Amino acid sequence: MRRSGWPPSIVPSNDQTVYLVADDFGQIGRAWREADIETTDLETVIQDLMAGQYSNPIRVAAFNTSERWSEDVSEDVAREIQRRCDLQLTDVPSHLQAFVDRHVGRNRQQLSLRLV
Template identity: 70%
Template structure:
């Protein structure tokens, strides 16, 4: 028995049709095991859950975070925005960044964090 695959530009969706929310996926560096897009439950791939998981050390070494919305037909690397939000939350709680995300935040939070100096006349 021989199977022949038809050539097609159609690709099946991995997101349920009734899900119109934005989905967030984290690329994680797993060391010797390599890099992978971490598995995410359809119900918990929202921004708030991803932020909470990052703050509680659920990822070993996050590299990039991508958001996509199939209903609105867009995808975007949101690493910079997520890094800025992680720093903001830690600053508000007056705590250090968890070691599992400190490299990620330093790489992606590209704001100029230097203090401005005032010239005295």
């Protein structure tokens, strides 16, 4: 039975995976960025990162309460950002370079094709 004054749950009620970005605001600290539930899917988070919606992203976490799991997906997201930039023949945006370097590394190996 719900008590009067009990706050509503912030946990999504449908079976979906939610992606949240931790942002570093410098001297004022770090925080998980507030997000509308409709904008917590992976594609929207990646697009928002690439568009500069986060000042200094440090981590991306995914969770699904229905399936009872959570995971740090920062490396996967950084690799996807790098992949998209490679496909577009562009550099990683400067506001994401530290994030990609931190999670993928500067010395990522370039795949080479063997010519026969």
